[in-house]
Amino acid sequence: xxxxxxxxxxxxxxxxxxxxxxxxxxxxxxxxxxxxxxxxxxxxxxxxxxxxxxxxxxxxxxxxxxxxxxxxxxxxxxxxxxxxxxxxxxxxxxxxxxxxxxxxxxxxxxxxxxxxxxxxxxxxxxxxxxxxxxxxxxxxxxxxxxxxxxxxxxxxxxxxxxxxxxxxxxxxxxxxxxxxxxxxxxxxxxxxxxxxxxxxxx
Amino acid sequence: xxxxxxxxxxxxxxxxxxxxxxxxxxxxxxxxxxxxxxxxxxxxxxxxxxxxxxxxxxxxxxxxxxxxxxxxxxxxxxxxxxxxxxxxxxxxxxxxxxxxxxxxxxxxxxxxxxxxxxxxxxxxxxxxxxxxxxxxxxxxxxxxxxxxxxxxxxxxxxxxxxxxxxxxxxxxxxxxxxxxxxxxxxxxxxxxxxxxxxxxxxxxxxxx
Amino acid sequence: xxxxxxxxxxxxxxxxxxxxxxxxxxxxxxxxxxxxxxxxxxxxxxxxxxxxxxxxxxxxxxxxxxxxxxxxxxxxxxxxxxxxxxxxxxxxxxxxxxxxxxxxxxxxxxxxxxxxxxxxxxxxxxxxxxxxxxxxxxxxxxxxxxxxxxxxxxxxxxxxxxxxxxxxxxxxxxxxxxxxxxxxxxxxxxxxxxxxxxxxxxxxxxxxxxxxxxxxxxxxxxxxxxxxxxxxxxxxxxxxxxxxxxxxxxxxxxxxxxxxxxxxxxxxxxxxxxxxxxxxxxxxxxxxxxxxxxxxxxxxxxxxxxxxxxxxxxxxxxxxxxxxxxxxxxxxxxxxxxxxxxxxxxxxxxxxxxxxxxxxxxxxxxxxxxxxxxxxxxxxxxxxxxxxxxxxxxxxxxxxxxxxxxxxxxxxxxxxxxxxxxxxxxxxxxxxxxxxxxxxxxxxxxxxxxxxxxxxxxxxxxxxxxxxxxxxxxxxxxxxxxxxxxxxxxxxxxxxxxxxxxxxxxxxxxxxxxxxxxxxxxxxxxxxxxxxxxxxxxxxxxxxxxxxxxxxxxxxxxxxxxxxxxxxxxxxxxxxxxxxx
Numbered sequence: 001x002x003x004x005x006x007x008x009x010x011x012x013x014x015x016x017x018x019x020x021x022x023x024x025x026x027x028x029x030x031x032x033x034x035x036x037x038x039x040x041x042x043x044x045x046x047x048x049x050x051x052x053x054x055x056x057x058x059x060x061x062x063x064x065x066x067x068x069x070x071x072x073x074x075x076x077x078x079x080x081x082x083x084x085x086x087x088x089x090x091x092x093x094x095x096x097x098x099x100x101x102x103x104x105x106x107x108x109x110x111x112x113x114x115x116x117x118x119x120x121x122x123x124x125x126x127x128x129x130x131x132x133x134x135x136x137x138x139x140x141x142x143x144x145x146x147x148x149x150x151x152x153x154x155x156x157x158x159x160x161x162x163x164x165x166x167x168x169x170x171x172x173x174x175x176x177x178x179x180x181x182x183x184x185x186x187x188x189x190x191x192x193x194x195x196x197x198x199x200x201x202x
Numbered sequence: 203x204x205x206x207x208x209x210x211x212x213x214x215x216x217x218x219x220x221x222x223x224x225x226x227x228x229x230x231x232x233x234x235x236x237x238x239x240x241x242x243x244x245x246x247x248x249x250x251x252x253x254x255x256x257x258x259x260x261x262x263x264x265x266x267x268x269x270x271x272x273x274x275x276x277x278x279x280x281x282x283x284x285x286x287x288x289x290x291x292x293x294x295x296x297x298x299x300x301x302x303x304x305x306x307x308x309x310x311x312x313x314x315x316x317x318x319x320x321x322x323x324x325x326x327x328x329x330x331x332x333x334x335x336x337x338x339x340x341x342x343x344x345x346x347x348x349x350x351x352x353x354x355x356x357x358x359x360x361x362x363x364x365x366x367x368x369x370x371x372x373x374x375x376x377x378x379x380x381x382x383x384x385x386x387x388x389x390x391x392x393x394x395x396x397x398x399x400x401x402x403x404x405x406x407x408x409x410x
Numbered sequence: 411x412x413x414x415x416x417x418x419x420x421x422x423x424x425x426x427x428x429x430x431x432x433x434x435x436x437x438x439x440x441x442x443x444x445x446x447x448x449x450x451x452x453x454x455x456x457x458x459x460x461x462x463x464x465x466x467x468x469x470x471x472x473x474x475x476x477x478x479x480x481x482x483x484x485x486x487x488x489x490x491x492x493x494x495x496x497x498x499x500x501x502x503x504x505x506x507x508x509x510x511x512x513x514x515x516x517x518x519x520x521x522x523x524x525x526x527x528x529x530x531x532x533x534x535x536x537x538x539x540x541x542x543x544x545x546x547x548x549x550x551x552x553x554x555x556x557x558x559x560x561x562x563x564x565x566x567x568x569x570x571x572x573x574x575x576x577x578x579x580x581x582x583x584x585x586x587x588x589x590x591x592x593x594x595x596x597x598x599x600x601x602x603x604x605x606x607x608x609x610x611x612x613x614x615x616x617x618x619x620x621x622x623x624x625x626x627x628x629x630x631x632x633x634x635x636x637x638x639x640x641x642x643x644x645x646x647x648x649x650x651x652x653x654x655x656x657x658x659x660x661x662x663x664x665x666x667x668x669x670x671x672x673x674x675x676x677x678x679x680x681x682x683x684x685x686x687x688x689x690x691x692x693x694x695x696x697x698x699x700x701x702x703x704x705x706x707x708x709x710x711x712x713x714x715x716x717x718x719x720x721x722x723x724x725x726x727x728x729x730x731x732x733x734x735x736x737x738x739x740x741x742x743x744x745x746x747x748x749x750x751x752x753x754x755x756x757x758x759x760x761x762x763x764x765x766x767x768x769x770x771x772x773x774x775x776x777x778x779x780x781x782x783x784x785x786x787x788x789x790x791x792x793x794x795x796x797x798x799x800x801x802x803x804x805x806x807x808x809x810x811x812x813x814x815x816x817x818x819x820x821x822x823x824x825x826x827x828x829x830x831x832x833x834x835x836x837x838x839x840x841x842x843x844x845x846x847x848x849x850x851x852x853x854x855x856x857x858x859x860x861x862x863x864x865x866x867x868x869x870x871x872x873x874x875x876x877x878x879x880x881x882x883x884x885x886x887x888x889x890x891x892x893x894x895x896x897x898x899x900x901x902x903x904x905x906x907x908x909x910x911x912x913x914x915x916x917x918x919x920x921x922x923x924x925x926x927x928x929x930x931x932x933x934x935x936x937x938x939x940x941x942x943x944x945x946x947x948x949x950x951x952x953x954x955x956x957x958x959x960x961x962x963x964x965x966x967x968x969x970x971x972x973x974x975x976x977x978x979x980x981x982x983x984x985x986x987x988x989x990x991x
Contacts, residue, residue, distance in 0.1 A: 002569060009254070009256070013215070013219050016212055016215055016216070019212070020212060020216070024254065025382070025385055025386060025389065025657070027477075062231045063231055063232065065230045065231075065233060065267050066230070066232050066233050068229065068260070068261075069233065069236075069257060072256065072257045072260040073206075073257070075260075076256045076257075079209060079215065080215060082209070082210065083209075083211070083212055083215055086210040087210070087212055095382065095383065097380075098380040098381070098382040098383055099380070099382065099383060099386075104386060106390075107386065113242075118990075135368065148375045148376075148377065149375055151375045153454065154451070154454050154456075155377070156447070156451070158827060158933075165478075168456075171207045172428055172456065173477075173478045174458065174478065175458075175474055175475050175478055177460070177474055177475075178823070179460075179461065179821070179823035179824070179826075179827065180458055180460045181447075181458070181459035181460075182456070182457065182458045182459070183447065183450060183451060183455070183456055183457045183458075184456060186377075187458075190377055193377040193378075194377065194379060194380045194383065195379075195380070195381065195383055196379045196380070196383045196384060196387055199379070200376050200377040200378070201831070202376045
């Protein structure tokens with residue numbers, strides 16, 4: 001093992017640091033970093049196996065501390081890597097609640113293929129659960145709605161960007177155009193407010 | 203916030219990445235790579251080297267290879283603790299993870315003071331933390347004074363405080379834009395204005 | 411057609427429907443739309459509010475929303491243009507117009523269903539009778555080709571009827587023809603043509619008289635407030651908005667002070683009724699509207715007295731405060747009032763309480779002596795909490811400043827929204843910022859007036875004055891600010907001018923809009939001596955543009971504010987000079 005990489009685990013730590021630095025959004029999945037960590041794990045493992053087998057044959061305990069250190073490093077790498085994936089999955093779950101079932105393209109690009117899969121499955125599970133949750137009422141409950149207790153059935157909203165036509169439950173078509181102001185049923189526009197297309201004015 | 207760090211806790215990983223000064227007790231074969239000043243392949247006894255916490259915590263406290271030396275920062279704080287004047291210490295400058303780091307080092311401290319120090323420090327400072335949480339917006343300048351846990355506590359305090367005020371003023375049930383979306387929009391706007399530079403046409407004209 | 415019974419024919423008719431509210435870019439309109447929104451919210455009626463500026467904006471806004479809505483409400487816009495002609499709406503769309511602009515377009519007035527004007531026909535002045543301006547389609551028959559040309563100039567063009575007449579015509583003609591000799595027929599035709607021409611010239615005269623002056627009717631906000639009152643849904647906030655609406659009309663000189671005074675009485679009765687209705691009048695924190703005599707001094711509650719005096723058009727021009735002598739006179743006045751300079755120079759709110767209480771009476775007492783009798787006027791103040799006390803005029807100036815605070819990343823629409831937010835009591839900080847902006851604006855106006863008068867930049871073209879700002883200006887490139895500046899300058903110029911005719915001459919002020927597009931903004935201001943706010947510039951601009959063959963953008967609903975190409979300006983002014991002499 002070369003001297004530059006003397007302490008091990010630095011690469012894996014970098015991954016987490018990157019993730020932590022952008023605490024709000026998801027940075028692009030660091031394919032390269034993850035591969036390098038995996039390689040490091042593999043290298044450590046192979047070296048340890050080689051030395052452990054030589055210990056088995058010779059019984060020389062002088063390398064034990066080194067074996068020990070390497071093993072700790074290997075565990076460390078593993079922990080960092082798993083934490084990296086876990087944290088990302090947590091953020092992906094949050095995306096579903098904040099952005100709704102469709103996430104913006106540039107965020108989607110930051111995800112790797114399995115993560116996209118994960119998002120879709122999570123979204124499906126959530127939808128399925130929401131269907132069951134309100135079964136007694138027939139329709140199911142949209143759990144992403146009404147995150148705060150509603151005070152009124154209708155709210156005053158201001159349109160922040162050109163959205164186009166928006167259809168209400170009763171078939172009424174509303175043209176949401178930037179800088180227009182509307183009075184609409186709260187339940188139906190809450191998600192648009194959450195997505196920043198409308199602004200609730202109170 | 204995590205007071206009981208789990209395996210996936212990023213914060214705990216950050217803490218355990220910190221380095222601790224250790225003295226080498228015996229000759230350790232082929233571990234010279236840990237010592238930047240070493241000449242041979244092996245680690246010589248008597249040298250002091252910095253080892254990451256994640257390794258040290260795998261070792262027994264009284265292991266034969268290394269002796270952990272407790273950082274000075276805790277000794278300095280000790281005096282302040284005795285004088286009950288901890289609120290003015292810039293903990294964040296001393297160590298960004300003052301409490302958690304200290305917690306890991308407790309077993310290695312032969313005098314058994316670290317445990318008491320971090321407990322006392324927190325006890326004395328938490329009241330002050332509560333006070334400054336009540337007035338938000340003044341955080342920027344005193345950022346260095348708080349360590350990681352304290353910063354988080356402070357953030358939580360400010361947040362709760364605003365929520366409480368909102369509730370009192372009955373403005374709590376306004377639907378807000380989701381934080382993630384807002385962040386995303388800001389980023390997009392930044393990107394866009396970077397692209398366009400300042401060549402934006404003056405759209406201020408009466409074109410309603 | 412006019413709708414007089416707003417409660418039954420307008421509001422009840424709309425309950426449960428979705429409605430599109432198109433709001434013009436002025437304070438009266440904003441206030442009216444706020445009141446309307448409050449009403450619609452009570453009844454859970456879905457609505458959409460779109461702010462617009464000018465006719466292009468109106469057409470665009472309607473174009474975007476057409477198809478989705480069946481009811482369109484136009485607030486302070488659209489009354490003076492033929493809505494059906496302009497927007498080409500589908501048959502089932504109904505327009506309600508509440509517009510303070512006058513004269514109303516005759517086609518809107520005589521529309522039988524699609525266009526409804528909210529208001530009382532009896533209050534309108536000299537609307538031409540139907541027969542005098544619309545002709546029966548039978549008369550068109552003979553001189554089809556001739557009338558075709560003329561039709562284009564006519565306000566009314568019933569194209570559908572014209573076509574069917576043509577068919578009828580050809581069927582009837584053979585039957586009539588043999589009975590008349592060629593000569594007789596010819597004579598008859600000439601006679602008919604003459605009668606027709608006579609009628610047309612008469613119609614043109616009537617139409618010209620009707621549309622010659624542009625002026626303003628009753629405040630829309632007040633009209634809508636009365637609807638709220640009749641629906642028993644009025645409250646303090648709505649009333650305050652109505653007051654702000656009518657105050658704007660007064661302060662911007664849209665209505666005569668006489669008309670304003672007439673309305674005051676009615677508003678006062680609303681105020682006392684609503685004050686008695688609310689029970690919490692004892693607590694200081696409740697909002698309270700009170701009527702009082704106040705001073706025509708800009709924002710004086712938020713400024714030092716000296717500044718406010720200097721920056722107020724009326725006081726400043728009467729005392730000529732931009733001159734050294736004027737300054738002396740101001741000091742004399744303050745001395746006689748017994749107001750120490752130390753106090754006069756600090757913000758009103760930090761003045762001694764005793765002085766503050768006596769300030770009004772001190773000024774009033776000396777008003778005659780210093781030739782500023784009109785400085786006193788009746789107005790309303792709103793107070794809530796212990797510290798907030800605003801005069802209606804404060805609101806008007808603050809909102810004006812907000813509406814024209816367009817910046818690079820702040821579109822006019824944003825400003826409109828901000829202004830409408832500032833009317834809510836929850837957004838006090840917006841109003842505060844608006845007041846600060848207004849101070850900047852008025853200070854800038856005063857400085858501009860001072861330097862322009864000193865440099866003698868107001869020129870006379872014989873029958874009118876003109877004043878040309880050479881460069882784009884952060885404040886004056888907007889219609890209202892330019893209007894305020896122009897009024898100040900005209901008054902100031904008249905006050906210093908020795909010419910006897912000066913008070914009878916109007917002023918035209920112009921300021922470049924956008925250097926890159928080479929457009930400039932032009933406003934026409936009525937003469938100082940003229941008390942009636944009727945403004946003939948709309949028509950005059952139109953004719954001058956025709957004569958000088960310049961393209962004029964009469965897009966604003968205020969016809970006396972126009973845009974034109976910078977390079978055409980001289981030619982246009984020349985034509986105007988010829989026209990007005």
